[in-house]
Amino acid sequence: MQNAIKFATLLAFATTIAGSTQLPPQASAQTAPEDVLVSDPSEGIADPEFDQYFGRFTWVDGQGNVWLGNVDPQTGDFLPPNGKAILVDTGAVSVLEVGNGPEWVYTSSGPQIVYTKYDNNGRFAIARGRQTGDTWGGALLQKASARYGPYGSLDRFDPKPRISYVGRDAAGKQVVEWRYLDQPDSEAEIPGSIPPGGRWVEGLPAIVLPQRAKSTNRQAFFYNIETGELEQLTFDAGDKAHVFMWKAPEYNNEYIFLALIDETSIGVYRKVDGAWTRINTVKPPSVGNYLWSPEPFVHNGKSYLIMTTSTSDDQKSTTVPTDVWMAGIDPEAPFYKQVSDPSVKVRKDPEVFFTANGPYIYYSALRPNVIYRSDPGLGPAQ
Numbered sequence: 001m002q003n004a005i006k007f008a009t010l011l012a013f014a015t016t017i018a019g020s021t022q023l024p025p026q027a028s029a030q031t032a033p034e035d036v037l038v039s040d041p042s043e044g045i046a047d048p049e050f051d052q053y054f055g056r057f058t059w060v061d062g063q064g065n066v067w068l069g070n071v072d073p074q075t076g077d078f079l080p081p082n083g084k085a086i087l088v089d090t091g092a093v094s095v096l097e098v099g100n101g102p103e104w105v106y107t108s109s110g111p112q113i114v115y116t117k118y119d120n121n122g123r124f125a126i127a128r129g130r131q132t133g134d135t136w137g138g139a140l141l142q143k144a145s146a147r148y149g150p151y152g153s154l155d156r157f158d159p160k161p162r163i164s165y166v167g168r169d170a171a172g173k174q175v176v177e178w179r180y181l182d183q184p185d186s187e188a189e190i191p192g193s194i195p196p197g198g199r200w201v202e203g204l205p206a207i208v209l210p211q212r213a214k215s216t217n218r219q220a221f222f223y224n225i226e227t228g229e230l231e232q233l234t235f236d237a238g239d240k241a242h243v244f245m246w247k248a249p250e251y252n253n254e255y256i257f258l259a260l261i262d263e264t265s266i267g268v269y270r271k272v273d274g275a276w277t278r279i280n281t282v283k284p285p286s287v288g289n290y291l292w293s294p295e296p297f298v299h300n301g302k303s304y305l306i307m308t309t310s311t312s313d314d315q316k317s318t319t320v321p322t323d324v325w326m327a328g329i330d331p332e333a334p335f336y337k338q339v340s341d342p343s344v345k346v347r348k349d350p351e352v353f354f355t356a357n358g359p360y361i362y363y364s365a366l367r368p369n370v371i372y373r374s375d376p377g378l379g380p381a382q
Contacts, residue, residue: 089138105152124148143184
């Protein structure tokens with residue numbers, strides 16, 4: 001990281017960077033953001049999910065093959081560029097068909113992969129890929145049929161890892177269910193849940209998710225799988241989606257959470273005097289008014305949010321151009337930055353991966369399906 005820059009100089013420089021309204025204190029001066037191609041355009045990689053600890057990612061191709069690829073820890077490049085370092089399984093369901101690709105789940109025996117696969121009757125089912133010795137292989141879980149879209153818990157060395165997924169209740173209605181990965185009889189429905197469900201909270205036996213409240217709009221909820229308690233977290237106006245909870249170093253590592261509101265802003269919530277309270281509303285100064293796919297990450301003692309922005313309210317559009325933005329969460333020090341370059345692309349699903357140079361933001365682009373990365377300029381870990 002370059003030497004610290006005086007505040008006045010930093011502000012003057014920030015105004016020259018496309019899409020940036022303020023640089024965070026630890027960010028170094030840098031040129032405008034650039035979309036750096038990291039995948040082979042002929043392969044059509046989409047929706048890669050990263051395993052930070054082992055420097056790799058998983059994805060499923062259009063033929064239903066589940067792959068592992070590697071990430072160069074210095075450059076952030078994909079190794080190999082076609083993402084096909086190791087074949088894990090065949091017969092999986094593509095992202096286009098099920099809406100989500102393979103996901104990681106952390107276990108006491110190391111990271112494993114969960115994904116949707118066809119069973120012998122052609123139905124969606126949940127499969128698991130794992131390493132045995134030097135070999136990776138995949139197979140259906142027990143009692144896995146008529147279920148799809150699994151998300152795994154991400155507590156390292158967890159002796160009782162969990163997955164959530166979409167299934168059906170006794171009446172045939174689609175619901176969100178969960179189970180311990182290796183205990184099929186532990187399966188239980190999350191009360192009142194709306195597919196595709198929510199995300200596991202790292203460090204807690206809980207999942208956060210949006211669902212209908214008595215006011216008929218969607219609100220954020222917290223479900224404790226051990227107690228069966230369902231707690232409504234938000235009561236303010238607006239439909240909530242994409243709920244994530246994490247430990248924020250800005251607030252003494254307290255748990256806080258975000259929720260996408262009406263697909264146009266992001267609420268950041270903290271427990272104040274025992275009540276969950278919106279402490280900030282994040283809305284980047286982007287061309288597009290609509291926001292998609294917000295996710296948090298933590299770097300050098302600060303929390304950041306990444307998201308895509310669009311001029312269309314159709315999240316599934318494959319033609320409307322989108323941009324990728326980053327934001328801070330501190331209401332006293334607002335920070336926004338466009339991390340994708342000004343070129344016209346249909347960008348989707350931003351993800352973070354930490355390299356020796358600091359966090360890089362990765363995102364898919366359509367037509368052709370490729371993966372780009374961008375350096376947001378936050379610098380190496382301190």
